[in-house]
Amino acid sequence: xxxxxxxxxxxxxxxxxxxxxxxxxxxxxxxxxxxxxxxxxxxxxxxxxxxxxxxxxxxxxxxxxxxxxxxxxxxxxxxxxxxxxxxxxxxxxxxxxxxxxxxxxxxxxxxxxxxxxxxxxxxxxxxxxxxxxxxxxxxxxxxxxxxxxxxxxxxxxxxxxxxxxxxxxxxxxxxxxxxxxxxxxxxxxxxxxxxxxxxxxxxxxxxxxxxxxxxxxxxxxxxxxxxxxxxxxxxxxxxxxxxxxxxxxxxxxxxxxxxxxxxxxxxxxxxxxxxxxxxxxxxxxxxxxxxxxxxxxxxxxxxxxxxxxxxxxxxxxxxxxxxxxxxxxxxxxxxxxxxxxxxxxxxxxxxxxxxxxxxxxxxxxxxxxxxxxxxxxxxxxxxxxxxxxxxxxxxxxxxxxxxxxxxxxxxxxxxxxxxxxxxxxxxxxxxxxxxxxxxxxxxxxxxxxxxxxxxxxxxxxxxxxxxxxxxxxxxxxxxxxxxxxxxxxxxxxxxxxxxxxxxxxxxxxxxxxxxxxxxxxxxxxxxxxxxxxxxxxxxxxxxxxxxxxxxxxxxxxxxxxxxxxxxxxxxxxxxxxxxxxxxxxxxxxxxxxxxxxxxxxxxxxxxxxxxxxxxxxxxxxxxxxxxxxxxxxxxxxxxxxxxxxxxxxxxxxxxxxxxxxxxxxxxxxxxxxxxxxxxxxxxxxxxxxxxxxxxxxxxxxxxxxxxxxxxxxxxxxxxxxxxxxxxxxxxxxxxxxxxxxxxxxxxxxxxxxxxxxx
Amino acid sequence: xxxxxxxxxxxxxxxxxxxxxxxxxxxxxxxxxxxxxxxxxxxxxxxxxxxxxxxxxxxxxxxxxxxxxxxxxxxxxxxxxxxxxxxxxxxxxxxxxxxxxxxxxxxxxxxxxxxxxxxxxxxxxxxxxxxxxxxxxxxxxxxxxxxxxxxxxxxxxxxxxxxxxxxxxxxx
Numbered sequence: 001x002x003x004x005x006x007x008x009x010x011x012x013x014x015x016x017x018x019x020x021x022x023x024x025x026x027x028x029x030x031x032x033x034x035x036x037x038x039x040x041x042x043x044x045x046x047x048x049x050x051x052x053x054x055x056x057x058x059x060x061x062x063x064x065x066x067x068x069x070x071x072x073x074x075x076x077x078x079x080x081x082x083x084x085x086x087x088x089x090x091x092x093x094x095x096x097x098x099x100x101x102x103x104x105x106x107x108x109x110x111x112x113x114x115x116x117x118x119x120x121x122x123x124x125x126x127x128x129x130x131x132x133x134x135x136x137x138x139x140x141x142x143x144x145x146x147x148x149x150x151x152x153x154x155x156x157x158x159x160x161x162x163x164x165x166x167x168x169x170x171x172x173x174x175x176x177x178x179x180x181x182x183x184x185x186x187x188x189x190x191x192x193x194x195x196x197x198x199x200x201x202x203x204x205x206x207x208x209x210x211x212x213x214x215x216x217x218x219x220x221x222x223x224x225x226x227x228x229x230x231x232x233x234x235x236x237x238x239x240x241x242x243x244x245x246x247x248x249x250x251x252x253x254x255x256x257x258x259x260x261x262x263x264x265x266x267x268x269x270x271x272x273x274x275x276x277x278x279x280x281x282x283x284x285x286x287x288x289x290x291x292x293x294x295x296x297x298x299x300x301x302x303x304x305x306x307x308x309x310x311x312x313x314x315x316x317x318x319x320x321x322x323x324x325x326x327x328x329x330x331x332x333x334x335x336x337x338x339x340x341x342x343x344x345x346x347x348x349x350x351x352x353x354x355x356x357x358x359x360x361x362x363x364x365x366x367x368x369x370x371x372x373x374x375x376x377x378x379x380x381x382x383x384x385x386x387x388x389x390x391x392x393x394x395x396x397x398x399x400x401x402x403x404x405x406x407x408x409x410x411x412x413x414x415x416x417x418x419x420x421x422x423x424x425x426x427x428x429x430x431x432x433x434x435x436x437x438x439x440x441x442x443x444x445x446x447x448x449x450x451x452x453x454x455x456x457x458x459x460x461x462x463x464x465x466x467x468x469x470x471x472x473x474x475x476x477x478x479x480x481x482x483x484x485x486x487x488x489x490x491x492x493x494x495x496x497x498x499x500x501x502x503x504x505x506x507x508x509x510x511x512x513x514x515x516x517x518x519x520x521x522x523x524x525x526x527x528x529x530x531x532x533x534x535x536x537x538x539x540x541x542x543x544x545x546x547x548x549x550x551x552x553x554x555x556x557x558x559x560x561x562x563x564x565x566x567x568x569x570x571x572x573x574x575x576x577x578x579x580x581x582x583x584x585x586x587x588x589x590x591x592x593x594x595x596x597x598x599x600x601x602x603x604x605x606x607x608x609x610x611x612x613x614x615x616x617x618x619x620x621x622x623x624x625x626x627x628x629x630x631x632x633x634x635x636x637x638x639x640x641x642x643x644x645x646x647x648x649x650x651x652x653x654x655x656x657x658x659x660x661x662x663x664x665x666x667x668x669x670x671x672x673x674x675x676x677x678x679x680x681x682x683x684x685x686x687x688x689x690x691x692x693x694x695x696x697x698x699x700x701x702x703x704x705x706x707x708x709x710x711x712x713x714x715x716x717x718x719x720x721x722x723x724x725x726x727x728x729x730x731x732x733x734x735x736x737x738x739x740x741x742x743x744x745x746x747x748x749x750x751x752x753x754x755x756x757x758x
Numbered sequence: 759x760x761x762x763x764x765x766x767x768x769x770x771x772x773x774x775x776x777x778x779x780x781x782x783x784x785x786x787x788x789x790x791x792x793x794x795x796x797x798x799x800x801x802x803x804x805x806x807x808x809x810x811x812x813x814x815x816x817x818x819x820x821x822x823x824x825x826x827x828x829x830x831x832x833x834x835x836x837x838x839x840x841x842x843x844x845x846x847x848x849x850x851x852x853x854x855x856x857x858x859x860x861x862x863x864x865x866x867x868x869x870x871x872x873x874x875x876x877x878x879x880x881x882x883x884x885x886x887x888x889x890x891x892x893x894x895x896x897x898x899x900x901x902x903x904x905x906x907x908x909x910x911x912x913x914x915x916x917x918x919x920x921x922x923x924x925x926x927x928x929x930x
Contacts, residue, residue: 383829632815632884676815718814718824719833721917722861725816739812 012117012290013191015061016110022054023103030099045085048176051099052081058106069126070109076133077102083137098132105129117294190441194239195288202284204228206277209270216265223565225273226255227585230443234282234481235594238445241293244283251276252307257309260567272308273457276301375470378430378549385420385427392420393736399736427586428714429467435513435522437465438477442484442511449488455494456506457488466513468520472593472613476522479589480583483524483609491528493609501604510581516612519595523610531601536561543567559599586611622732624708624740625691627672628679631740632704633713633732638745640692640699642707649688658685660701662692670752675727681705695745700752702743715742727751778869784876785901787908788868790837796877796901796908801857802912805871808852825865827856839859840916843898859913866916877901882910903908 029047062070062198077099083089105126109119135293146334208225212218233248251273279295295301369544396413439461450457468476492498493508499505510525535554540546550558561567565584590597595613622633641662649661658669669690673680682688682705690701712730718725718741729744785796811823811834820839824831834854838845846869854865887899898912 009766110760385829387828393812676813678813678815716831719831719864721833721864722814722817722821722824727815731812731824733829733831736809737826739824740829741812741814 012065012113013067016114018060018061019106019110022058023107024105026051026054028094030103038758046149048081048091052078052085055081062119067113067123069108069119070106072107073102073109073126073129076130076137080133080137081482089136092303095136096507098129098136102129102133115291121683126727136658150693189241189424189532191287194235195284196410197235198280198284200230200234201232202236202277202280204231206274209273209277212265213270219259222255222265222582224257226252226259227565229255230582231478231585231680232487234394234478237448238441238481241283241287243295243298244280244293247276247295247305248280250302254305255310263308269308272304276305278349294301294439326653342659362524362528382431384426385424389420389424389733392416397736431470432467433470433473434464435466435468435473436461438473438480439511439513441477443479445481445484446488446509449485453492454494455488455492457492458506458508460508460510462510463514466515466520468513469611472520475589475593476611476613479586479611480522482513482586484511486582487526487528487607488573491526491530493529497529520613522613523608523609525606525608527606529607530561531562531599533558539567555601556599559601562599563597568621620713620742621710621743622713623691623710625702625704625735626706626708627676627704630673630676630678631708631734631738633711633740633742634691634693634702635729635745636710637743638693640694642689642691645685645690647689647702650685660690662699662701665699667692667701669703670748671703674704675748675752675755693745693748695749698749700745700749702748714741783878784874785910786855786907787872788853789870789872790841790868793844795907796875796904796910796929797855797857798910799874799915801859803856803858803863805854806854806865807818808848808850808854808872811816817918824869825854827863827865829870830863832856832863834867835917836867837916838867838869859917860930862917864917875903877903877908877910 009394013667029051055074058427059071059078061075062068062074069379075171080089080095080099084095085089089095103132105122108122108125112121113119156358193215205228207226208221211221212225217219219484229248229252233245233252234240236244236248252262252270254273258265258269263269283293401409419501442461443459446457446459449455472534485725487509488507491507493501493503508525511522512525513520513522515521536558537546537550537553540550540558541567543564545561545564545567563583563586587597590611590613593613595611598610598612599607600610601607620633621636623636623639625634643660643662645660649667651659652662653659658671660669661667672678682703685703688703689705689707690703691707692701693698694700711734715730715732717730718728727744727750728748729738729742731741734740764785784799786799786802787794789793789795792814806827809825811825814821814825814833816914817823818845820835820837821857822834822836822841824833836845851870852867854866854867855871856863858864881902882898883902885894886900895911896911896916899910901908901910
């Protein structure tokens with residue numbers, strides 16, 4: 001693959017998105033113009049100019065990308081608008097209609113380009129509209145011949161339904177209308193992500209299958225394939241590729257049978273699985289090229305899978321029976337929503353036809369607020385700024401300057417220093433993105449799920465502006481999907497049940513992000529039925545995870561079972577959840593970023609699942625301390641206080657462990673220099689400085705030489721080569737370019753303990 | 759090519775080595791102790807002067823610590839210690855050769871950098887069959903150039919030979 005084709009794809013994608021935005025913007029203005037302009041008076045020049053510019057932009061980009069049909073149509077529209085602008089033609093009803101229909105045609109073109117990559121196929125329509133436009137251009141002001149093809153009087157409602165019909169020629173499968181919508185809502189970034197993830201997930205499945213060929217009984221391998229496939233299915237569903245989702249679900253059922261041992265992982269099964277992976281890969285490749293990702297003869301494949309799946313399994317009936325009607329009702333529902341949803345996504349949140357001005361203006365200002373940047377470039381920038389900081393220090397603290405006093409130089413270097421610091425702060429903050437991107441993805445998910453599960457759900461998003469590192473945001477996206485799915489599918493009761501319990505018919509799901517004590521807490525809260533402790537225990541016993549009845553276990557320990565792979569208390573498996581994969585994915589992803597999961601639940605009142613993600617991926621507030629020549633960064637949050645050790649506060653046990661008495665508490669002393677085998681200025685404990693740190697209720701006193709000061713530290717990993725070192729959570733680069741190791745208090749305490757035990 | 763090239767001109771050479779074909783049979787040579795060693799040029803990213811190394815606890819003795827290479831934290835290995843040679847004070851000829859193996863950058867402290875040279879395959883002999891220490895496991899071959907012998911190193915083994923794994927496993 002050459003870079004060139006990528007660039008073009010990217011260009012086309014952004015052309016489509018931008019053009020759609022522009023058209024959405026144009027329509028209300030057109031309506032407004034036709035309303036405000038009375039015969040004889042010239043239309044509002046500003047609005048006309050705006051519309052003119054929008055058509056002009058579309059024309060320009062289309063020309064660059066060689067979509068000639070689009071160029072022709074927009075060119076005519078532009079000419080008409082030019083005449084209107086100059087007052088030669090009046091902005092009457094007929095012109096408005098024609099222009100609105102021009103928008104529709106352009107929309108059809110965009111759909112066509114998105115699915116096939118070219119704008120051909122609408123020549124007739126294009127010709128017709130060009131004819132109408134030129135009619136308008138040549139007609140005299142005031143002339144009001146009604147066209148026989150007059151469109152309904154409310155043009156704003158017009159475009160969306162037309163879109164659907166326009167997209168129809170490319171439709172191959174029944175479920176496509178919802179796809180078209182989903183893909184409309186899919187930004188190019190989301191699409192890119194979807195494709196990237198899908199490729200990875202399919203790779204895992206493929207690898208596992210190949211591995212399975214060697215060792216057919218390897219449960220771990222099956223689990224891994226299953227997890228990936230499950231995530232893949234979820235993504236497909238979310239991105240609106242119904243065909244893929246259906247097929248993936250079926251494949252998952254097959255895999256489930258494999259897992260449960262209903263069928264054997266023999267050559268033919270594996271062959272089928274591999275074949276499915278190929279089919280998926282093809283579809284994904286198609287999607288990545290802007291295609292619809294539909295699968296040819298998918299029904300044949302479905303039947304094929306059906307044949308392999310043994311009839312007696314419990315999983316089988318649930319899926320196919322529920323499926324068709326859901327499909328239908330979902331499609332209907334989505335069609336109805338079609339007119340409103342895109343507007344909502346624009347975050348104007350209001351009916352455009354009502355208040356065209358404000359919503360359009362707002363959406364414009366939102367659109368211009370950010371640009372897309374390649375992440376690699378960004379990291380490069382951050383590294384360069386890091387280098388600049390060092391270079392700055394090398395210049396301003398150059399040893400050659402020692403002993404001299406240059407007043408002007410001092411002033412300039414202070415100035416330079418300040419700019420460099422600011423630059424550094426800004427660049428570091430660039431990697432941080434608000435959590436809203438991930439959260440917003442859930443709106444659609446909740447909407448779809450509530451339709452599928454026939455439950456009424458009200459989703460509330462809190463703390464969307466909370467900033468998290470880009471990597472974190474990527475890693476929590478999947479877990480959130482699973483958690484939200486679980487909350488709706490298992491957590492919330494059906495409307496009837498809720499009413500019977502005196503609850504509001506509509507269930508609440510609250511997604512919240514906040515900073516809490518050096519961690520980011522992302523919590524999913526539902527007001528459903530809560531976790532059933534006994535049910536989980538029964539299942540755990542059944543699965544052999546628990547030897548006794550578990551009555552002595554804390555609630556949190558009981559809840560932990562739900563993260564076990566394959567653990568599910570669901571009575572039936574739906575295509576949404578119930579196979580016990582989701583929570584496993586959640587746990588794994590959160591562990592990757594060293595996070596914790598807290599579950600609190602009250603039967604009948606709901607469940608809160610909090611993902612506690614340390615900020616350590618990004619920036620921490622640290623205290624810089626010195627031991628000998630080494631400078632360590634101690635996370636400020638784990639520091640309780642620092643004190644000077646007095647002689648009568650010290651106790652030494654017979655094995656040599658030193659303890660210091662801090663008020664009523666005896667705190668073990670860790671001599672950092674001994675633990676890290678480095679030189680120190682101070683071996684004498686009395687009069688020495690200790691920092692009292694605490695981690696999960698365990699305290700320790702770190703003996704140090706000197707406190708240098710507080711500072712924000714950007715955490716960097718200690719190279720793969722070094723691996724993870726106990727007691728260190730990474731390192732940071734100090735202002736002077738030197739590296740300071742960041743202490744991981746939890747690990748440090750444990751390390752000291754294990755040394756003491758040894 | 760003259761033997762005593764300065765770092766700058768060697769870096770120029772490195773920059774020219776983008777093309778796969780021209781990289782073949784080219785070696786970056788440096789001196790440790792009395793002998794000259796060679797590394798395949800494709801692994802070498804750049805040469806930097808000695809820097810302050812931050813010690814990292816619980817590392818094998820040849821991993822001196824980490825350095826800041828323009829915002830990137832990379833580990834540094836002392837080749838002398840790796841070869842179990844007696845340590846020597848770092849001087850102004852001591853250099854850090856930054857190499858990249860399997861997407862991991864690592865710095866290697868060497869006594870002195872020498873040159874970039876071509877050693878055709880037919881001028882490379884297999885490593886000696888008889889060896890006095892385990893150090894010979896890093897040798898990939900013996901290259902002959904201008905009556906001199908360069909010991910060609912296997913960068914992968916240099917980095918990832920069993921020893922490090924042993925050490926890291928005791929840490930966990």
